[in-house]
Amino acid sequence: MYFPTGPGQRQGQGDCSGWLRDPESFSRVVAKHHIRRELGRELDVKRMTRVTKTAWRIDFPQDIAVFVNLSRLPDFVVAARWFTKPAGQSRYYTYSCTWDGKLVLSERNKP
Numbered sequence: 615m616y617f618p619t620g621p622g623q624r625q626g627q628g629d630c631s632g633w634l635r636d637p638e639s640f641s642r643v644v645a646k647h648h649i650r651r652e653l654g655r656e657l658d659v660k661r662m663t664r665v666t667k668t669a670w671r672i673d674f675p676q677d678i679a680v681f682v683n684l685s686r687l688p689d690f691v692v693a694a695r696w697f698t699k700p701a702g703q704s705r706y707y708t709y710s711c712t713w714d715g716k717l718v719l720s721e722r723n724k725p
Contacts, residue, residue, distance in 0.1 A: 629711060634687065634688065640684065643717050645682050645693060647693075647707070651721070652705070653695075659674060668684045669685070680694065706725065707720060
């Protein structure tokens with residue numbers, strides 16, 4: 615589970631090590647959050663494919679695909695919708711966790 619925050623909102627202060635040890639689940643949560651932010655819809659993941667050591671392609675219904683790049687952890691993650699065309703813009707998210715381990719994502723400016 616995750617809790618989105620807006621710019622300037624306080625984030626959680628818990629331990630995120632479990633998320634960092636599970637890049638597939640971390641990427642899934644980031645991609646679902648990204649779709650909600652960009653398209654304003656809840657979509658279920660159909661398939662996930664590891665593209666590189668630090669990047670995942672997450673496929674959703676209606677030929678929507680989001681790429682999540684974890685190469686800049688622990689600083690931030692990057693997500694972008696590449697399909698359907700036109701592609702969406704890349705968005706950058708910082709993260710933290712609540713005391714009970716829930717992931718908190720916040721959009722940040724491009725580094």
